Amino acid sequence: MATVLVVTSGKGGVGKTTSTAALGAALAQSGQNVVVVDFDVGLRNLDLVMGAERRVVFDLINVVQGDAKLPQALIRDKRIDTLSLLPASQTRDKDALTAEGVERVISELREKFDWVICDSPAGIERGAVLAMRHADAAVVVTNPEVSSVRDSDRIIGLLDSKTAKAERGERIDKHLLLTRYDPVRAGRGEMLNTDDVLEILSIPLLGIIPESEDVLRSSNIGTPVTMGNPTSAAARAYFEAARRLKGETLVVTVPAERRSLMGRLFGRRAVA
Amino acid sequence: MNLLSLFRRNNSAPVARERLQILLAHERAFVGKSDLLAILQEEIIAVIARHVTIDREKVQIKLDRGDPISTLEIDVEVPSVAAAAALRRMDRSMPAVAT
Numbered sequence: 001m002a003t004v005l006v007v008t009s010g011k012g013g014v015g016k017t018t019s020t021a022a023l024g025a026a027l028a029q030s031g032q033n034v035v036v037v038d039f040d041v042g043l044r045n046l047d048l049v050m051g052a053e054r055r056v057v058f059d060l061i062n063v064v065q066g067d068a069k070l071p072q073a074l075i076r077d078k079r080i081d082t083l084s085l086l087p088a089s090q091t092r093d094k095d096a097l098t099a100e101g102v103e104r105v106i107s108e109l110r111e112k113f114d115w116v117i118c119d120s121p122a123g124i125e126r127g128a129v130l131a132m133r134h135a136d137a138a139v140v141v142t143n144p145e146v147s148s149v150r151d152s153d154r155i156i157g158l159l160d161s162k163t164a165k166a167e168r169g170e171r172i173d174k175h176l177l178l179t180r181y182d183p184v185r186a187g188r189g190e191m192l193n194t195d196d197v198l199e200i201l202s203i204p205l206l207g208i209i210p211e212s213e214d215v216l217r218s219s220n221i222g223t224p225v226t227m228g229n230p231t232s233a234a235a236r237a238y239f240e241a242a243r244r245l246k247g248e249t250l251v252v253t254v255p256a257e258r259r260s261l262m263g264r265l266f267g268r269r270a271v272a
Numbered sequence: 273m274n275l276l277s278l279f280r281r282n283n284s285a286p287v288a289r290e291r292l293q294i295l296l297a298h299e300r301a302f303v304g305k306s307d308l309l310a311i312l313q314e315e316i317i318a319v320i321a322r323h324v325t326i327d328r329e330k331v332q333i334k335l336d337r338g339d340p341i342s343t344l345e346i347d348v349e350v351p352s353v354a355a356a357a358a359l360r361r362m363d364r365s366m367p368a369v370a371t
Contacts, residue, residue, distance in 0.1 A: 146288050153296050189283035196289045200296060 010151030051222025064101030207241030
């Protein structure tokens with residue numbers, strides 16, 4: 001039985017696409033069949049973060065409108081063969097997505113994969129609502145910062161009212177993924193800490209991704225952090241989050257960077 | 273860094289947390305009623321205008337969301353002539369009250 005997961009946040013720039021790529025890759029690395037779907041029509045980026053930008057031929061809109069078959073649009077990852085990408089269109093706009101078309105594509109993907117992970121666009125408009133529409137569960141990506149927390153609260157409200165599951169009177173599972181977290185600053189009272197955010201949003205915690213240089217390096221080279229640098233703090237946090245998605249119970253910790261002696265001395269990470 | 277800054281901690285997180293808690297408590301209560309202020313303004317003006325001639329531009333509505341209470345402030349400017357006329361009308365239409 002496939003699980004459809006939406007990665008959403010309301011606010012832009014908090015790490016939806018990075019987290020979609022990293023969680024999708026982590027699940028695929030554990031042997032699950034995974035497809036990551038880019039819903040950000042007109043501003044696609046999941047292809048770039050996944051390193052597949054030069055292999056896009058057909059996209060979600062082509063499949064929704066019946067111009068291409070689903071297998072023609074799916075791009076299989078060259079590094080992990082259980083991981084696929086369905087890119088968004090870069091030239092069309094969000095109005096090209098129809099509710100019926102999206103429903104048909106999602107149910108076709110459910111047949112083929114264990115996990116269908118939908119990368120939502122920012123905002124609360126049509127694209128974001130369609131991305132969450134058929135989800136069984138949601139990952140709400142939040143930064144420990146006031147505007148991100150407020151927007152996440154709004155998105156949680158939409159998840160409880162605008163999804164097909166909510167309309168059927170069922171509960172949609174919501175998980176909080178706290179990203180760009182700096183445990184030192186949170187400890188000093190300069191940044192909202194995990195308990196603050198959990199108390200305000202009151203949804204269960206999926207993981208805490210520490211602010212990390214490795215995340216930018218991964219997107220620079222087009223490799224999800226769990227593949228490119230699997231021992232980094234951010235990657236370990238994503239691996240743990242992926243295991244929790246599969247139902248394992250693990251205590252949530254903030255993985256720390258492992259610094260070399262030279263790195264400690266000179267205040268930056270030694271190049272691996 | 274001077275010695276003073278060692279003692280003066282920059283604890284802004286508790287402020288962020290409190291602001292968010294107050295704001296979200298209101299936003300959750302008003303979900304789907306985003307036009308509440310506009311509706312209130314229309315209805316209040318309609319009630320007042322039934323009795324007094326007022327200038328719609330001279331009505332101000334302010335909302336201050338706080339914890340534990342919020343205040344709704346309605347400021348209606350009524351020209352003295354219109355107010356006096358309204359009072360006279362009311363006197364005429366009401367039966368005399370024995371004291």
